[in-house]
Amino acid sequence: MKILIALDATPPCAKIVEEAVNRPWPSGSAFFLLHVLDPFRFVKAPISLQRARDAARVVLENLKQDLVDAGWKTETDVVLGHPRSGILKRATSWKADFLMLGSNDLGPVARLLLGSTAQSVLRRAPCSVEIVRPPANGKRLLAAGMKILVATDGSEYSRIALHSVASRPWPKGGEVLSVPEPFVPIGVFPYFELKEIENLNT
Numbered sequence: 046m047k048i049l050i051a052l053d054a055t056p057p058c059a060k061i062v063e064e065a066v067n068r069p070w071p072s073g074s075a076f077f078l079l080h081v082l083d084p085f086r087f088v089k090a091p092i093s094l095q096r097a098r099d100a101a102r103v104v105l106e107n108l109k110q111d112l113v114d115a116g117w118k119t120e121t122d123v124v125l126g127h128p129r130s131g132i133l134k135r136a137t138s139w140k141a142d143f144l145m146l147g148s149n150d151l152g153p154v155a156r157l158l159l160g161s162t163a164q165s166v167l168r169r170a171p172c173s174v175e176i177v178r179p180p181a182n183g184k185r186l187l188a189a190g191m192k193i194l195v196a197t198d199g200s201e202y203s204r205i206a207l208h209s210v211a212s213r214p215w216p217k218g219g220e221v222l223s224v225p226e227p228f229v230p231i232g233v234f235p236y237f238e239l240k241e242i243e244n245l246n247t
Contacts (some may be wrong), residue, residue, distance in 0.1 A: 047073040049141040051132045051166070052108070054080045054101040054123075061147050061177045062108045066115050069214040076119040077139055078105045081131030083168050098123050129165040137171050143175045143213075173209055193221045 050065060052058040064078065080101045087094035105121040112119040124131055136144050146163055167174050195210050197203035210221060 046071045046142045047077070047140060048074060048143045049077045049079060049132075049136050049139060049172075051081070051128075051144065051146040052105065053147065054104040055110065058104075058147060059108060062111055064177055065075055065145060066111050071214060072115070074117060076117050076118050077135070077141070078104055078109055078112075078119065078121040079132065079135050080123045081126055081128040081135075083127060084125045094125075098125070098193060128162045132162070132172075133165050133169055136166075141172050144170055144172055145177055146174070147177050191215065191220075195221060 048065065048070070050061060052061060062078070076108065080103060082094075082098055084094055087097065101123045102121070105123065109119045109121050114124050122135070124135070126134075132144070132146070135141075144166065146166060167176065193210060195207060197207065217223075
């Protein structure tokens with residue numbers, strides 16, 4: 046399995062790598078730590094761009110060591126470009142099976158929304174994507190007994206999603222809950238008996 050981890054090279058990104066390190070991936074899995082640096086911010090300071098790129102490389106190499114120590118083959122790269130397109134391009138060229146990235150959480154309201162980069166990648170990625178959010182209680186992101194909610198609508202894509210979740214490595218003691226979309230929403234057909242609606246939705 047090939048797992049691409051897109052990082053912003055800031056201290057919080059270590060949590061994403063920690064999540065990956067502590068997950069039971071299939072034997073032979075390989076990782077790629079990627080940072081896409083937007084050069085537009087450094088148009089007037091090319092020297093600062095090089096320093097930022099070098100600093101990002103150091104961060105990725107340090108994070109890489111955690112994965113290597115855990116026994117996983119790991120590559121790193123810092124590329125120049127727009128984060129949205131850069132992540133998608135590398136995921137495609139590297140033929141990633143799974144993509145992990147973080148989402149900026151700026152406050153209670155912002156937690157309801159994905160960052161623009163994460164949202165774009167989620168919609169256009171050539172593989173499954175996991176948005177890793179920092180825990181509100183400060184505990185580890187991954188813990189025994191984690192709960193996974195899978196929303197389904199009965200479509201072929203939902204079947205594929207359930208199969209994908211079932212084939213992913215999760216910690217022991219976890220629980221997966223599938224919530225299907227109602228076949229007949231209560232209230233849409235008021236002339237149906239309540240018991241009849243319940244039977245149609247089971």
